[in-house]
Amino acid sequence: MSYITATTLEDALTALAAGPASVIAGGTDWFPAQGDRHFDGTLVDISRLADLRGVTKTDRGWRIGAATTWTDIINADLPPAFDGLKLAAREVGSTQIQNTGTIAxxxxxxxxxxxxxxxxxxxxxSVQLTSGQGTREIALCDFLQGVRKTDRAADEILTAIHIPDLPDGSKGCFVKLGARKYLVISICMVAVVVRVNDGAVADIRVAIGAASPVAQRLTTLETALRGLPAKGLTHAITDDLVHGLTPISDVRATADYRQAAATQVIRRAITLALEGDP
Incomplete structure (x- = not known):
């Protein structure tokens, strides 16, 4: 194995195109995933590329550089719609992992x-993917294609995440269900962004992870909740609206438990997101 610390994005792309190669920044996922396997290729470290780090406001919304750490996100000055992302950042491993691990x-x-x-x-x-041939952008929901599967080509680097502006009044939340409070892989987890106008739900977005091969938006539930009074909203969340999940049984929980817990975690996340609204 050879190891390259890239000083420019062009250097990183050149090394990647020469292959076989893997890209790391913090390496907190890559190294544990190797286990006892031998990697006979080039490891391309992009952690020192300043252009790939940081959270910035753009004319289209927000840009998060690929090498931005979870601690960077926790400390970033972001609107309340990003509160769910900040809460999730605090759940990623230990403080040391948050200081090193990256969003990309x-x-x-x-x-x-x-x-x-x-x-x-x-x-x-959406995610921005860059190769020697240029740059393309793809929605995150399309980028993630299955367990450990993405739409990233072998010669591409995920260079940034783009998030469009959300309307004023949008508030986010994230709730993770696990066997203990910290340093745990979730049984299931839910993120919510909600906006209330004149006491009614003007918009709501709900996504759940660890309950199917790929985390997903619950669009049927979202449609059912839009327009309802914010007060007592959680009573409208029924099990039949939380469908399309395909949870597995593992050492953390059974599939039946995950399915049953999903509704409760969704209710909790929405309740917390709505706190403070009349």
Whole structure:
């Protein structure tokens, strides 16, 4: 194995195109995933590329650089719609992991239990992929294609996440259900973005992770809740509106438990998101 610390994006793309190669920034997902396997290729470290780090306001919304750490996101000055993403950032491993692990690594790892995915889905995030041939942008929901599967080509680097502006008054929340409070892979997790106008739900977005091969928006539930009074909204959330999930049984929980817990976690996340609204 050879190791390259890229000093420019062009250097990183050149090394990647020469292949076989893997990209890391923090490496907090890549190294554990290797286990005892031998990697006979080039490891391209992009953590020192300043252009790939940080959260900035743009004329279209917000840009999060691929090498932005979870601690960077926690400390960023962001509107309340991003509160779910900030809460998810605090759930990613330990403080040391949050200081090192990056948002792009979390997405490219494509775990069904990736903490960053549900809140980014509620923010209508898209990802920017760059290769020597140019740049393309794809919705996050299309980028994630299955367990450990993405639409990233072998010669591409995920360079940024783009999030469009949300209307004023949008508020986010994230709730993670696990066997303990910290340092846990979730049983299921829910992100919500909600906006209330004149006491009614003007818009709501709900995404759930660790309950199917890919985290997903619950569009049927969203449609059913829009326009309803915010007060007592959780009473309208019934099990029949939480469908399309395909949870698995593993050491953390059975599939039946995950399915039953999903409705309760959704109710909790929406309640917390609505706190403070009349």
């Amino acid at each position: 690594g979390n997405l490219c790892n494509a775990s069904p239990a990736a903490d960053g995915v549900p809140p980014l889905l509620t923010l209508d995030a």
